[in-house]
Amino acid sequence: MSTYTDSAAAPDERVKHGLAAGDVVPPSPDWTIDQGWENYTAEEHGVWKTLYERQTKLLPGRACDAYVEGMRDLPMGPDEIPDFRKLSETLMRKTGWQIVAVPGLVPDDVFFEHLANRRFPAGNFIRKPHELDYLEEPDVFHDVFGHVPMLMNKVFADYIQAYGAGGLRAHKLGTLKNLARVYWYTVEFGLVQQADGLRIYGAGIASSYTESIFSLDDASPNRIRFDLERVMRTNYRIDDFQEVYFVLNNLDELLELDRIDFAPLYARIQSQPELQPGDILPVDEVLHRGTGVYHGAKQA
């Protein structure tokens, strides 16, 4: 199995290994299971609390307004792992989304089918106490603390649904690798320029203690203005901090991606060279150039 970080999928890697979603037998055709909320142990709720409190101290002034507002209105607190039924009730009223429990990574087409129907698949398990900063598959802390607040935002809620529909299409076109990079550099590792400063909206950052500091840091990472084709061509690393983050002017820019037909773009970028995360192109609008001293290593 490939290494997996405290963030979502690793499609490039999994495609390479010819894996659908690990070698687990599907528990049901859509891969959903019962969250089994009653079965969490005191120690598991304790891991949630440790992570929740650590992130909650860090995120003011770092997370974007939409994230902060979403979190404020959700039944989520330090004391216990949230119950997906309660989260879904609140989400359903606000944006029509639901959270469904899955055992870990699910096959791409299954994942897209859920998103296209406004169901967000969340891992029901929680990392072990010795894995606080690093684990191989998305757990309930990453999926719920990282992703669910943004699903309370109307623009973002529509964006992820459109991504799911686009995923089903890309699956047939064989362009999943390019599409997945859009998810990676927005939903997982996106930054947005707010009037009062640069902010996090990506779940892979918001759920990571070390990366929520690193990504906004003045030192190492490059920050480049978001450009769709540029992002589609750019590889990413799954086992360490990102060397580049793409920055939106505002979340409404995502609406534009819902409307654009990706098919001709896929065709066009096939003839262009792939880019590595550390590359900077003459046409890039570089907002911040890293020092080049890459002090990565996701494990703090």
Ligand SMILES: C[C@H](O)[C@H](O)[C@H]1CNc2nc(N)[nH]c(=O)c2N1
């Ligand atoms: C390309 C696609 O976004 C990605 O590979 C999918 C696959 N399966 C997944 N399954 C789960 N549970 N969570 C995820 O984020 C993903 N990501």
Ligand SMILES: N[C@@H](Cc1ccccc1)C(=O)O
């Ligand atoms: N508009 C894209 C789908 C998409 C929407 C939102 C985000 C990413 C992709 C397509 O035509 O395939």
Ligand SMILES: [Fe+2]
């Ligand atoms: Fe994720």
